[in-house]
Amino acid sequence: MAITIATAMPTSFKVELFKGLHNFTAGSTRFRMALFTAVASGSGTYGAATTNYSQMGSDELPSATGYSRPGELLTSITPTADGTTGILDFANETWGSSSFTTCGGLIYDTGDSNSACAVLSFGGDQTVSSGDFQIQFPAAAAATAIIRIA
Amino acid sequence: MISTAGSMEVGMVKVGTMSGRGFTPEEIAEQALDQIISIGNNSHPVIQAQAEAFRTEIRGVLVSYLRQAVASHNTTLTNRFLDAGHPELVKLLEA
Numbered sequence: 001m002a003i004t005i006a007t008a009m010p011t012s013f014k015v016e017l018f019k020g021l022h023n024f025t026a027g028s029t030r031f032r033m034a035l036f037t038a039v040a041s042g043s044g045t046y047g048a049a050t051t052n053y054s055q056m057g058s059d060e061l062p063s064a065t066g067y068s069r070p071g072e073l074l075t076s077i078t079p080t081a082d083g084t085t086g087i088l089d090f091a092n093e094t095w096g097s098s099s100f101t102t103c104g105g106l107i108y109d110t111g112d113s114n115s116a117c118a119v120l121s122f123g124g125d126q127t128v129s130s131g132d133f134q135i136q137f138p139a140a141a142a143a144t145a146i147i148r149i150a
Numbered sequence: 151m152i153s154t155a156g157s158m159e160v161g162m163v164k165v166g167t168m169s170g171r172g173f174t175p176e177e178i179a180e181q182a183l184d185q186i187i188s189i190g191n192n193s194h195p196v197i198q199a200q201a202e203a204f205r206t207e208i209r210g211v212l213v214s215y216l217r218q219a220v221a222s223h224n225t226t227l228t229n230r231f232l233d234a235g236h237p238e239l240v241k242l243l244e245a
Contacts, residue, residue: 007160007162008160009158009159009160014158089185092181092185094173096172097172105163118160119160120160120163122163122165126165126167127167128167128168128169129169129170130169130170131167131168131169131170131171131172132166132167132168132171132172132173133165133166133167133168134165134166134167134173134181135163135164135165136163136164136165136166136181136184137161137163137185138161138162138163138164138184139184139185139188140185141188144161144162144188145161146160146161146163147158147159147160147161148158148159148161149156149157149158150156150157150158150159
């Protein structure tokens, strides 16, 4: 088996937004990003149907050189508007002095029972060896922001 | 006309990996620039040119200050190594 992962906004997250369950205002320390193992090391399917961090199970990278479960806290940047599009951004996240291989990540909300906010595919395995591994979030703009509502 | 059309989307992250080292001030400056300024392909050429010039100027400032930060941090590390009785480790910072 292998991990199947697609960049997607979980359907459950869309519903939760309407229920007012997530607050991305700067200063909140509730959003984390967990990393998946290498494609061949796991077996789950992740995408729009993913609802919770708990689904990662053994498909999450084990705590090892540079990575610690349950992932890193993200620094939220208060959501804003670009034109008529609502946009959300996070500060880039770096795992320093790391050695691991990962194929994707999951952003989830620890303030809402670890519910999934975004599934991110890295387009295949990404390997870091005794170096820095960094997630660079896209520019906070209507056409690019990591999470946006048009 | 009233329209209710809209969409909710997830953007694409970039992954940066370094082997055997961390990021340099120049590399981090580029990442910061992507957050500070983005230039749309459909922008007027004059606006694009101004944005590119601004981007170049900001890049230089960022790199300069990031290098200062690294040098300053190395000073802190040097003092920690010396305080801990390991002056030989200071040479590693100078490599």
